[in-house]
Amino acid sequence: MFIVRRWWERYGVQVFFSVVVLGTAIFLRQTQGVVLSEIYYWVFRPLQPNELPEKQLTDARVEELQAKLSELEQQNETLKGLLDYVEGQKLEGVVAPIVGRSVDHWWQQVTLGRGSQDGIKIDDVVTGPGGLVGRITQVTPNTSRVLLSSDPNSRVGAMIGRSRQMGSMRGDGSDRAVMEFFEKVPDVKKGDKVLTSTVSRLFPPGIPVGYVESVDLEKSPAPEVIVKLSAPMDYLEWVVVHPFKSK
Structure with missing residues (x-):
């Protein structure tokens, strides 16, 4: 013990x-x-702090939902405008969202979230708010690629709406394009509306393209004008794809 x-x-x-x-x-x-x-x-x-973590989390969630609601409302307005645009056109069309865009090719091409399963084919015409956007150059079952009319490799048969003077338009890698005329002294002036030509092989006639921003009748080898494109290429979110058979 x-x-x-x-x-x-x-x-x-x-x-x-x-x-x-x-x-x-x-x-x-x-x-x-x-x-x-x-x-x-x-x-x-x-x-x-006086504000409890639960309150902070709730406020953050409310802000997130408000941002999502605002974005949905904006998309709804954009889509409604496009549907109204489609109804006002004589051509049939498929509304397609832009799902891909390269910074290096911003003014050259975009990728759409619709493809052959939606009836889209190569050479279909693409339009949007403001008028001509471009044409389809590649198609997969669920996507398609658009050659924009602002691409320097793009060629569009165009005409002056007022005088019906015709020429060829190419993109300038921006929201502008260059139009050259077939005639040596075309009837064109600043502010004239530019449309797709009645003799174009790639696009149906009468689609708005833009308006004449400047005129150079002394340009060699042919007179040319700078056309301000009417479709907002730099911030498009939706477009309309129209079936079209070349002549």
Whole structure:
């Protein structure tokens, strides 16, 4: 008994604290630290901002939903305008969203989220708010690629609406294009409307293209004008694809 008492006097305190620490560790592990988190919360609560984390999360969620609602309303207005545009056209059309666009080819081509499964074919005509956008050059079952009329490689048979003077238009890699005339002294002036030509082989006649911004009748080898494109190529989100058979 004397030996046990002396051992306890020497090691009892260490054993007691070891048991307490071990028991506490086991308890915290079993409870996943919930009690410790609660103690931390109540001890440091006076130091926290007045606004609780739950309120901050709720406010953030509300802002997210408001942003999504605003975007949906904007898309709805855009789509409604396109549907009204389609109804006003004589040609049949498939509304297609723009789902791809390269920064390096911003004014040259776009990718649509519609393809052969939707009836889209190569050489179909693409229009949008403002008029001519381009034509289809590649098609997959679910996507298609558009050569924009702003691409320098694009060629559009065009005419001046007022005088019916005809020529060929090529893109300028921007929201403008260059139109060259077949006649040496064409009847054209600043502000004239430009449409697709009645003799065009790639596009049906009468589609709005833009308006004459400047005129250079002295240009060699043929007079040319700078045409401001009427379709907003730089921020289009939706277009309309029309079936068209070349002549």
